[in-house]
Amino acid sequence: MSASAFPSIAPTIGVATSSSAAAISPQTSPLFRMNNPASIVQQPQARRYSPQHFYQNRILDPFVNQPVSPITLRQLVFFGRNMQEDKLIKSANYVRTELPIRLAHRIRDFQNLPFIVGTNPHIELVYDLYWQAFEKLSKVPEIKTLEDNDAFCELVKGLLNDHLVVIPQLALGIMECSKHIPPDQVDRFMNKMLRSRISRRVLAEQHLSLTSNFNSPNHMMTDRGYIGIIYTHCRPRDIIERTAILAAETCWQGSGGMEPPKVFLDGNIDAEFSYIPDHIEYILYELLKNSMRFVMKNGIPDARTGELPPIQITVCEGTHDIVFRISDKGGGIPPDMEAHLWSYAQSPARFANFEKISKMAATIQERMVSPSRSANLGIDDSQLSDRKDDNEGIVLPPPPATNKNSSYYGAESTTIRLDRHAPPRASKSTSSSASSSFSTASSQHHQRTVIDPSQSRTAARKPGHLDGTTHQYEDQSLHLGIGLPMSRVYAEYWGGDLKVFTMHGYGTDAYAKFCKFGNIYENFDV
């Protein structure tokens, strides 16, 4: 069956970014609405159910029958060194052939869900998105020239953008379907989805990054230890520093100005290894944020100094791996919560907050926009603002009109800029630099509320101005409920793992393990 039977998915549509999709009237074609998920999210009942894909499975089947070719981090590093034109083309063609196969496998997973689940509007939306991406990618002819590659990169970039809605939509869909699927099946499905999603994004972003580096005139000079999105000089000290400050900032804002606990480091904090900083930082950020939240909520301040009990991070370098042990005295996780720590399905209300956001990249970039990283992806500063709107940050709906709530959400939607590549001490300039270091995204997006952190701090200190609950660290908007399972998926992806042991009544220890040599194949097993 030829693609002409499905004119609505004709490749002529090209890359539909959310802005261009919004420009086109939704009535033009039902499928265009998929390109603008926000409208669909708001009216899920308006979605029609799409059975026409059934006959398209003839296109899908050959892809499903091909095995995925997993790679290792090390292969990516070796391949990415000394980039030449032919190597770049090779990389492009690998991504071109591999992405549709990986997508096809996931589409088949969707198809194996119970029928009722497939009719859930959120799930169906993601399913359609996957189909579109598959359609587009599988039609790309072999890439032979750099120009071909540039066009391909544009396509991939657009798809990455479109798919930012996947995690929130999946989470909501799963939440709504939890009565139709047994919990362990839900968990397996979600883990598979998330892991596969990571794998596709890694391939895509690595290639985009290699391309943009190759295209930049002085690409030989801009290495700085980066090979695509992989950083070859990851140091626990730097990573923890960045993520701890960011987590502290988040908690500080979320609690309305409560001082977060300190973080102490010991162990092999200067060990060096190659990794994708996005992944490791996401994990540590989530863990630290959780620890800080618990300590701020339950920790008993030191009688002498009045300080909250610090969080102790111990870094251990073994023969094959590096382990970060994050140990807090935040009172531990209550047993009923502990039972569902890793589950996507057990606590139905868990993902309720996803209704408040439409996009999620599940990277630390959502909190920390790094200009130089964007540069890595081939976007100069003038493009950054556009790109940010589409790609970066958790985009929140317009806050409700009341003052109280606007500051509540405003704190959440704040995007923090931090330059990852700057040496740690470079970022601590004079005290006046604080506001610029933590600039909000307000200037770039009307939906984001202007919140100067120092203002919100002043506000918090005025009694009565803010709701008293903020002082008890009850900021629900911070808590999407996916941080921990998502972190484990990230950790396991390159052969590491994440374990959490809690001592109820005392505190929690989390152990994040990363493979040091990057010689473990991508982990697709669940």
Added chain:
Amino acid sequence: MAKEVLTLSQIMLQLVQDAASGYKLRLAAGYKLRLAAPTSKVPATTDIQSLKASALSTVRGFYSQSELRELDDVVSFYDDKVTEYANQEIQTVTLKTLLGLGRSGSSTPPTPSGEVTATASPSSSSPSTVSTDSQQQEHQRTRDLAINLDVARYARKELPVRLAILIKATQKLPFIVGTNPYIKRVYKLYYDSFQTLTASPEQIRDNEDLDLIADLLKGLVASHADVIPMLSQGFLECKKYMNKDDIKEFLDGMIRARIGIRLIAEQVISLREQRDYDNNVDDDQEQQQRSANCSTSKRPKDVVGVVHTGLRPADLIKTCASFVQELCDVNYGSSPEVVINGQTDATFTYVPVHLEYILCELLKNAVRATVEQSQKIGRSALDPHGQQKHNDGWDSSGKPLYSSTTMRSDRHGKSGVVTVNQDDDQDLTKRPNECGHPPVEVTIAQGDHEITIRIRDQGGGITREHFDSVFDYSFTTVKNENDASKNGSMDAGTGDVPYGVDSIFKGVSRLAMQAGLGGPIAGLGFGLPLTRIYARYFGGDMHLVSLQGYGCDVFLKLKQIDETLEEIQI
């Protein structure tokens, strides 16, 4: 220092010899049915015939001809009494029943230990109520007797069934395994116990009957003391004839069942002892006074049979730690500190023997690993990090990463979020001791429904290749004669390493464990799997995390069993 150590080990050697002779004496005197652990090494590669021959020749040294025949012909094939019993359903008993029956005034909920001693002890009552007190005492005694009789009757009825099930399970092992002398010995032991028990009078009506059954059980429990080492030796030898998972399944079931049997039997025994003790107390006012004054009296009111309703884990950790440290001192000449922190005043209801076994096993591993790691990387008093610091960029005394001018400090006027540990920031107790050993840290946490004990050591952790097998039976890092590259060990006696420093130490440890705990002993790599079975027995669990190159964290989670008494089935 070295001289001191020498004398100490000489003393210990003497101790071992004494103990060993006592051990043999005990063997010779009473428990004919037991096989002594052979002092000669059984060749691992010989075929089963020569193995049997060598075992028998060892046995011949100990037993007379008639006894040998007894050993040789195992239970008759045609005896189906076992089958008959084994087909009966297990009548599980809840811990509440065992405990509640044991406690005088079982209707009252468990109260903190202090209160119980104050209110329940008759001596503390005012003189005006003496007469009613004595009536109450009389009443209580009758009730206690009734309770004790109930427990004994239950034991008399239930234990043969459970033994029969164990026997049946053993019978289902592959024939070749059953012919192993150790396994056969265990089989015979269970079979004999079964027969002794079924032959005893079924009616238990009064104190005399109670004494009879309690004595009988006491004898059986004592004769079973070596079952675990025998099983481990037996299955070590049968490793190649049986699938690993099948061995694990069999041993897990066997050991679990054994814990249940022991718990019931020991409850009968200790209730009888409690009764005797209480009677003595009543007869002897002076003794009563003493016991009232002395907190460590033999029977505080919060001990009910084998269960302790006001167990303080911190106290038990201290006891176990000093025991383990002593062992470590003897073997290595030094030992790390054991720091106890967290909620050290926590109390809960548990079976102290179980917890003691678990703690000793875990602390032993931690202490041993710490000292061996110190030797390996050259940690000493002057250089507490050893080579680690120089090789791996180990940093625990550096400057803070962030000084006072971080971004955060703009807002809060305090030092930065992230700090590298400095010695002044650290709890003094966490510093290395005078021998350079970093302490073993034990943290107690009391949650709503459970007690968690975390044991942290800096013993270098477990290597990746070993980690997956630490909970396997018969896995041990103990130095093997064939494998000199591995480190020595504190693991209790393997029985097949004749002598040398290791085996002396193992011997001591083994005997000490036996004497001190009355429970099954460690050895042959049974330590961790056994510990986990114990931890899980009342619904708890145990997790081991290895930070390779640094140390191990063990999380021991134990249910507060007084809350779930109704649910816990034994």
